[in-house]
Amino acid sequence: MSENIELKIKLLRDELRKHNYNYYVLDNATISDYEFDLKLKELEKLEAENPQFFDPNSPTQRVGGEITKNFTTVIHKNRMYSLANSYSLEDLNDWENRIKKMVDNENISYSCELKYDGASINLVYENGKLLRAETRGDGFQGDDVTANVKTIKSIPLVLHDKFIDSFEIRGEIIMPLKGFYKMNEERIEEGEDPFSNPRNTASGSLKMQDSAEVAKRPLDCLLYQLIAEELPFETHFEALMGAKKVGFKIPETIAVCNTINEVFEFIKYWDTRRNKLPYETDGVVVKVNSLEQQEELGYTAKSPRWAIAYKFKAEQVSTILNEITYQVGRTGAITPVANLEPVQLAGTIVKRASLHNADQIEKLDIRVGDTVFVEKGGEIIPKIVGVDLTKRSLESKPTKYITNCPDCGTKLVRTEGDAKHYCPNEYGCPTQITGRIQHFISRKAMNIDGLGSETVELLFKEGLIHNYADLYELNESQIIPLERMAEKSAQNIIAGIENSKKIPFEKVLFALGIRFVGETVAKKLAKHFKSIDNLMNASFEELVAVDEIGDKIAESVLRFFDNLTNIQIIDRLKNYGVQLIISEDTLKNQTTKLFGKTIVISGVFSHFSRNDLKKSIEDNGGKVASSISKKTNFVIAGENMGPSKRLKAESLKIPIISEKDYINMIS
Numbered sequence: 016m017s018e019n020i021e022l023k024i025k026l027l028r029d030e031l032r033k034h035n036y037n038y039y040v041l042d043n044a045t046i047s048d049y050e051f052d053l054k055l056k057e058l059e060k061l062e063a064e065n066p067q068f069f070d071p072n073s074p075t076q077r078v079g080g081e082i083t084k085n086f087t088t089v090i091h092k093n094r095m096y097s098l099a100n101s102y103s104l105e106d107l108n109d110w111e112n113r114i115k116k117m118v119d120n121e122n123i124s125y126s127c128e129l130k131y132d133g134a135s136i137n138l139v140y141e142n143g144k145l146l147r148a149e150t151r152g153d154g155f156q157g158d159d160v161t162a163n164v165k166t167i168k169s170i171p172l173v174l175h176d177k178f179i180d181s182f183e184i185r186g187e188i189i190m191p192l193k194g195f196y197k198m199n200e201e202r203i204e205e206g207e208d209p210f211s212n213p214r215n216t217a218s219g220s221l222k223m224q225d226s227a228e229v230a231k232r233p234l235d236c237l238l239y240q241l242i243a244e245e246l247p248f249e250t251h252f253e254a255l256m257g258a259k260k261v262g263f264k265i266p267e268t269i270a271v272c273n274t275i276n277e278v279f280e281f282i283k284y285w286d287t288r289r290n291k292l293p294y295e296t297d298g299v300v301v302k303v304n305s306l307e308q309q310e311e312l313g314y315t316a317k318s319p320r321w322a323i324a325y326k327f328k329a330e331q332v333s334t335i336l337n338e339i340t341y342q343v344g345r346t347g348a349i350t351p352v353a354n355l356e357p358v359q360l361a362g363t364i365v366k367r368a369s370l371h372n373a374d375q376i377e378k379l380d381i382r383v384g385d386t387v388f389v390e391k392g393g394e395i396i397p398k399i400v401g402v403d404l405t406k407r408s409l410e411s412k413p414t415k416y417i418t419n420c421p422d423c424g425t426k427l428v429r430t431e432g433d434a435k436h437y438c439p440n441e442y443g444c445p446t447q448i449t450g451r452i453q454h455f456i457s458r459k460a461m462n463i464d465g466l467g468s469e470t471v472e473l474l475f476k477e478g479l480i481h482n483y484a485d486l487y488e489l490n491e492s493q494i495i496p497l498e499r500m501a502e503k504s505a506q507n508i509i510a511g512i513e514n515s516k517k518i519p520f521e522k523v524l525f526a527l528g529i530r531f532v533g534e535t536v537a538k539k540l541a542k543h544f545k546s547i548d549n550l551m552n553a554s555f556e557e558l559v560a561v562d563e564i565g566d567k568i569a570e571s572v573l574r575f576f577d578n579l580t581n582i583q584i585i586d587r588l589k590n591y592g593v594q595l596i597i598s599e600d601t602l603k604n605q606t607t608k609l610f611g612k613t614i615v616i617s618g619v620f621s622h623f624s625r626n627d628l629k630k631s632i633e634d635n636g637g638k639v640a641s642s643i644s645k646k647t648n649f650v651i652a653g654e655n656m657g658p659s660k661r662l663k664a665e666s667l668k669i670p671i672i673s674e675k676d677y678i679n680m681i682s
């Protein structure tokens with residue numbers, strides 16, 4: 016018997032560790048938070064009943080995150096904790112009873128805050144300046160992500176008023192919904208899969224290697240705790256308001272409640288209104304307001320006793336699944352969509368839900384006619400999380416995924432490791448053809464004025480264009496007779512197409528619609544290879560040698576240029592005068608002085624910002640790496656170079672040069 020329990024505990028611990036890793040390190044959870052919390056609760060219960068199997072390393076005893084190998088590790092001056100959870104008013108009452116006993120039945124007032132859903136961050140300030148930003152990691156040590164955090168505009172780098180000399184302030188890095196939706200629209204436009212939710216995206220962004228990329232992500236930071244050797248405040252709330260005065264972003268939603276009943280009111284209020292906030296929240300955090308009482312209460316192994324999270328229930332409704340339809344994307348990817356009986360959810364009427372791919376349908380055994388549960392997380396469209404099997408009719412049959420393209424009838428393919436089915440009829444499938452042309456003319460690509468998506472469809476239907484090169488053969492007399500067209504609009508279209516011949520190479524490269532080559536990648540490739548001919552002749556090794564170009568992108572580029580139709584189209588674009596070589600302007604200030612050199616930078620510089628220094632290295636043909644290895648040619652050290660980096664460079668005998676040496680080197 017006890018052997019069984021021991022095994023059960025071990026299996027649960029292993030499973031939860033795996034989920035922690037997926038969630039915190041890979042930013043890619045494979046079960047819902049609800050299921051995760053249930054399993055954790057089950058383990059807590061088993062451990063409490065069987066104290067002989069206690070293990071300080073159990074997921075019940077430890078903060079779930081980890082440090083990564085991509086950043087300098089920092090030991091937290093003050094430990095970072097998780098929060099105990101509660102799911103009902105009863106849980107909260109129990110908590111109050113417990114803590115009241117520990118503070119001798121004194122009155123307790125509470126600070127109530129929303130639980131912002133993102134990634135925790137610790138900001139270290141010395142003498143009014145941001146010194147370091149650290150992730151929570153395992154609570155004892157985290158990743159030094161200062162360079163990335165410095166790109167978040169709402170975080171003050173220098174305080175505009177005198178405050179405490181040395182302190183830490185903690186908060187949550189979040190991605191507000193508006194920015195999240197916009198980014199996803201752009202990704203879909205570029206043929207990439209959209210991000211799954213704002214939390215993962217915020218957490219993933221924080222851990223990117225290139226701060227210039229992080230700067231493009233619309234991140235924000237909401238702060239919720241101040242820590243110092245000695246705080247000149249009596250209460251947590253006053254401390255936050257003090258921090259607010261010197262420039263920190265502290266949400267307006269905080270309230271002080273004098274009784275637990277007032278806390279309930281706060282929770283009820285926000286449970287129905289949180290959808291109206293510009294960011295996601297997943298609950299309320301209730302904190303003992305008096306700092307003295309907080310100190311008295313202290314911490315358990317994993318969380319403060321003076322605070323508790325109340326988790327909102329994910330909003331869920333049930334409705335009937337009327338039909339499953341299939342969409343074809345510009346890259347041929349098929350997305351199944353659930354068409355639902357319209358239902359009210361989180362303030363909007365929901366008619367459709369994403370089903371992602373065939374596996375998802377199979378896993379949940381979703382069938383037409385089913386009553387399904389629909390949830391709204393951070394996704395653009397809601398998702399189906401389960402089926403109400405008690406309502407399934409006896410005649411119901413498992414869903415058969417389509418085998419052929421709903422648009423052109425071609426047999427679909429699915430390559431190993433890819434969750435999606437694709438229509439391989441790249442050059443014959445109408446949606447793919449018009450999708451590629453629509454992408455080509457779009458604002459961030461060739462920016463062809465006067466030509467819209469509908470006109471592209473019309474021109475295609477009339478047999479006037481089959482690919483984007485055909486645009487350059489169009490003339491006014493072909494366009495004027497078309498539906499809703501007149502001389503003026505035809506002239507505009509032709510003028511817009513003519514003007515697009517001036518669009519610079521990096522945008523043309525993006526416009527070609529090579530899978531995984533979005534705006535940024537196109538810029539990188541254009542800058543590195545300088546012309547389409549060089550790019551076309553590049554080998555896999557040459558491609559992956561370019562900073563931030565990985566296997567997936569390299570393979571996609573090779574595949575694109577391996578196709579005769581594409582080569583012919585590019586030849587035609589060349590003849591029409593489209594820019595397929597990088598312009599003189601872009602080449603200015605560029606040299607090959609650092610060609611083949613891998614350089615690591617560390618510290619703070621006076622002549623360059625870190626990003627400018629990176630750009631300068633790249634402009635001179637060098638490659639910037641984030642960590643020192645045998646492949647590093649030299650390290651440029653600024654002020655306050657990280658001691659671990661210095662040690663590593665010295666032990667590998669890698670030259671360390673100053674900013675001045677560098678400037679001499681390139682001038």
Ligand SMILES: NC(=O)c1ccc[n+]([C@@H]2O[C@H](COP(=O)([O-])OP(=O)(O)OC[C@H]3O[C@@H](n4cnc5c(N)ncnc54)[C@H](O)[C@@H]3O)[C@@H](O)[C@H]2O)c1
Pocket residue numbers: 034035037038039044045046047048049051052078079096097098128129130131132134135136151186187239300324
């Ligand atoms: N689905 C999965 O596989 C999986 C795996 C691991 C964890 N999880 C989920 O992650 C959560 C557990 O993560 P956790 O241990 O980080 O705990 P938590 O996120 O539930 O609570 C602690 C965190 O809340 C944040 N927070 C937000 N607003 C705050 C405020 N106003 N005051 C104080 N803190 C605030 C802090 O960053 C703090 O670190 C659970 O919801 C769990 O379901 C899911």
Ligand SMILES: [Zn+2]
Pocket residue numbers: 343420421422423424425438439440444445
């Ligand atoms: Zn097709």
